[in-house]
Amino acid sequence: MEQESQLTRLGLFDARVPRYTSYPTAPHFKPTVGPADFTRWVQAIPAGAAISLYMHVPFCRRLCWFCACRTQGTQSDAPVRAYADVLLQELELLKASLAPGVTLSRLHWGGGTPTLMPPDMMRRVAGAVFDAFPLAPGAEFSVEIDPNEIDEARMDALAEAGLTRASIGVQDFDPDIQATIGRDQSFEVTAEAVRMIRARGIDSVNADILYGLPHQTPHRIADSIQKLMALSPDRIALYGYAHVPWMAKRQVMIPDAALPDPQARLRLFEVARDLLVADGYEEIGIDHFARPGDGLATAQKAGLLRRNFQGYTDDLATALIGMGASSISRFPQGYAQNAPATGAHVKAIREGRFSTTRGHVFTPEDVWRARMIEALMCDFEIRADEFIADHGFTPATLAALFAPVKAQFGDMVTVSASGLAIPERGRPLTRMIARMFDGYEMEAKGHSPAI
Numbered sequence: 001m002e003q004e005s006q007l008t009r010l011g012l013f014d015a016r017v018p019r020y021t022s023y024p025t026a027p028h029f030k031p032t033v034g035p036a037d038f039t040r041w042v043q044a045i046p047a048g049a050a051i052s053l054y055m056h057v058p059f060c061r062r063l064c065w066f067c068a069c070r071t072q073g074t075q076s077d078a079p080v081r082a083y084a085d086v087l088l089q090e091l092e093l094l095k096a097s098l099a100p101g102v103t104l105s106r107l108h109w110g111g112g113t114p115t116l117m118p119p120d121m122m123r124r125v126a127g128a129v130f131d132a133f134p135l136a137p138g139a140e141f142s143v144e145i146d147p148n149e150i151d152e153a154r155m156d157a158l159a160e161a162g163l164t165r166a167s168i169g170v171q172d173f174d175p176d177i178q179a180t181i182g183r184d185q186s187f188e189v190t191a192e193a194v195r196m197i198r199a200r201g202i203d204s205v206n207a208d209i210l211y212g213l214p215h216q217t218p219h220r221i222a223d224s225i226q227k228l229m230a231l232s233p234d235r236i237a238l239y240g241y242a243h244v245p246w247m248a249k250r251q252v253m254i255p256d257a258a259l260p261d262p263q264a265r266l267r268l269f270e271v272a273r274d275l276l277v278a279d280g281y282e283e284i285g286i287d288h289f290a291r292p293g294d295g296l297a298t299a300q301k302a303g304l305l306r307r308n309f310q311g312y313t314d315d316l317a318t319a320l321i322g323m324g325a326s327s328i329s330r331f332p333q334g335y336a337q338n339a340p341a342t343g344a345h346v347k348a349i350r351e352g353r354f355s356t357t358r359g360h361v362f363t364p365e366d367v368w369r370a371r372m373i374e375a376l377m378c379d380f381e382i383r384a385d386e387f388i389a390d391h392g393f394t395p396a397t398l399a400a401l402f403a404p405v406k407a408q409f410g411d412m413v414t415v416s417a418s419g420l421a422i423p424e425r426g427r428p429l430t431r432m433i434a435r436m437f438d439g440y441e442m443e444a445k446g447h448s449p450a451i
C-alpha cells in the first residue's frame, strides 16, 4: 500500500504522541498551581454565567485490566458513601466561592463507575448539585454507565434526576478479547442497559468501543461494530487502546505479544470506521462518530466542535470545573488538577480547602497554540482568517509557522493562503501534526501510539 509506506516513512507507526485532550497536556502541569489559584479563578467567573461541571467517582466493582482511568475497586458501599459526602462538601465550598446565579450548561458524572452509587445516593448528589446550580436551558446531564452495574432502580433515579445522555462502556463484544482484557460483558447485558435507558425516554445514547485490543482482528472488530450498530447509539467513541503498563499497572495482565502492531491498529481503525460511515454515521474528529443531527455532528458543521477531557464536545462554556479526586478544571486563566489520590482529596475537602495540587497558568503563546491544536484535532484545519482576526497573526507569520510542518509532512498537509489543512490521506497523522504546534513537547515521551 502506497499510503502505508508513506505513513511508515513519516514515522506514524513508531510515534508516541499525546491525545491533546488539553494543551499543554497533563504531564506538563506543575505544582506551582494550588488551591489559592483555583479559588481565584472560580471567583472570577461572572455572576449568572453558565459553566460546565464534571464529577469524578473513582470506584468500580471490578477493575478491568485494560483500563487507564483513575479508579479503585471496592466491594462495599461504605467508601462510596463517604466519598459522596465529600462531594457534597466540595459543592458547598464551590458555591461559597462562585458568584450568584451560576447555572450549568453541562453536568457529567464520570469515573470510575458512577452507577455503582445506590439510587438514594444518586438522588442526593444530583439534588444537591441542582440546588446549588440549576441546569441552564438546553443543558445536558450525562452519566457514564457500566452495563454490568445498572438496574431498573438506579436507572429510575438517573431518569428522575433529569439524565439527558447516557454513555455506556462497551469496549468489545468478543468473548476471547473480553477474557484477555478482564472485562466480561455479554451482548445481552449491553442490549438490556440500552433498553432500560431508552424505556425512560432518554434518547441520547453514547457508546465507547476500542480498537487495538489484544487478539483483535479485522474480522472480530467488524463483528463487534455490527453488534454495536444493532443497538444504534447516537454517538460512538472509537478509542485506540492505550497500552501504558508503566502508568496503568493493571495492564501488566495483558500480554504484549497479543497486541496488534501499529500497522494492524490502523487497519482495525479503518475497518471499524468504514462500517460506521457506511451505516450513516458522520466522522467527528479523530475518533468519534455521530448520527446526523446529533449535537457533535451539528457543531462540527458549524465550526463549533471543541476538544475537552472527555474527547469532543459541543459545549461552549468557558469554565469547566472538575470535582472529585484527580479531576482537572479549565478556566480562561489556566488548568488546575485536584489531588489524584482519593485519600488526599478527601482529606483536603474535609479540612475545608480545595485539593488542587498541580496545574498550568496560560501564557499568551499557550492560548494560540492550544487553539491551533484544537482546530487540527476538531476540523483538521487551521484557518488563517481566524488566527489573523483573533490572535494577531499576519499571513507572513502564519506562513513561517506552517513551513516546517509542510517540510516534514509533504503532501500529507496542504498549506495555502487560507491556512493549513490535513487532507483525508493525512488523517492518521493528525496527532503527530498537532505535536508540531506543541511548544512543550517536541520530543516523544511515554504516550500511547500515534494511531
Ligand SMILES: C=Cc1c2[nH]c(c1C)Cc1[nH]c(c(CCC(=O)O)c1C)Cc1[nH]c(c(C)c1CCC(=O)O)Cc1[nH]c(c(C)c1C=C)C2
Pocket (backbone or CB within 6 Å): 017, 018, 019, 021, 026, 027, 067, 068, 069, 070, 110, 111, 112, 242, 244, 247, 309, 322, 326, 327, 328, 446, 447, 448
Ligand atoms: C476515563 C478514562 C481515561 C482517562 N484518560 C484516559 C482514559 C482512558 C486515557 C489517557 N490519558 C492519558 C494517557 C496517558 C498516555 C497518553 O496517551 O498521553 C492515557 C492512556 C493522559 C492523561 N490525561 C489526563 C491525565 C491526568 C493524564 C495522565 C497524566 C497523569 O495523571 O499522569 C486527563 C484525564 N484523563 C482522564 C480524565 C477523567 C482526565 C481529566 C479530567 C481519564
Ligand SMILES: C[C@H]1O[C@@H](n2cnc3c(N)ncnc32)[C@H](O)[C@@H]1O
Pocket (backbone or CB within 6 Å): 066, 067, 068, 069, 168, 169, 170, 171, 208, 209, 210, 239, 240, 241, 242, 243
Ligand atoms: C471512559 C472510556 O475510556 C476508555 N478507556 C479506558 N481505558 C483505556 C485505555 N487504556 N485506552 C483507551 N481507552 C481506554 C474506555 O472506552 C472507557 O469506556
Ligand code: SF4
Pocket (backbone or CB within 6 Å): 059, 060, 062, 063, 064, 067, 068, 069, 071, 111, 112, 113, 146, 169
Ligand atoms: S473500564 Fe470502567 S468499569 Fe472497568 S475499571 Fe475502568 S472505569 Fe472501572
